[in-house]
Amino acid sequence: MEKMKVLLVCAGGMSTSILMQKMSKYWQENGLALDIKAVGLSEYQDVFQHYDIVMVGPQVSYRMKEIIENTALPTAAIPSFDYAMANCPNIMKLAQKLYAEK
Template sequence: MKAINVLLVCAGGMSTSILMKKLQQYRDEQGVAGQIQAVGLSAYEDVYQDYDVILMGPQVAYRQGEVEAATGLPVAAIPPLDYAVGDSAHIFKLAENLV
């Protein structure tokens, strides 16, 4: 895997913070470079410039088109099951496929 900077976006940034920790651990285990950050919908416009891809929590997936238009970055909603169980391998694959 090449280095990839992933921005996670959810309603308030809280639930995605838990997922962020799992993804960081997976990234470290796989030896992948890059950063992962979790923010709420109200904050993504302040930081998106530093990222390659935006992954959105299922609870805010309805705003995907808006985020894509505002940032010009590839954006995808994390599938609900992957989000719920924190399936880092699937989520990383989703990010990789977008870049």
């Protein structure tokens, strides 16, 4: 399977970088390749061209419409509970659903 390229967008990139590490580990444990990067709202437009999907932290989900318009990539907000608990199985399901739309 080809490597899934996920761009995580949050307010500043800090809390998302913790989630990013947990997601990378979870994908690896499940035998899947993942290329993931966490960026803040100010950065995503500089890098989105290198990614397949965009996942948005709940704290910036109000900007999702703008992100979709700017990137034209499959995009979804990570549910607050899954984000807070770093619920990688649920986040992975959401990512796979988005990836299937690309």
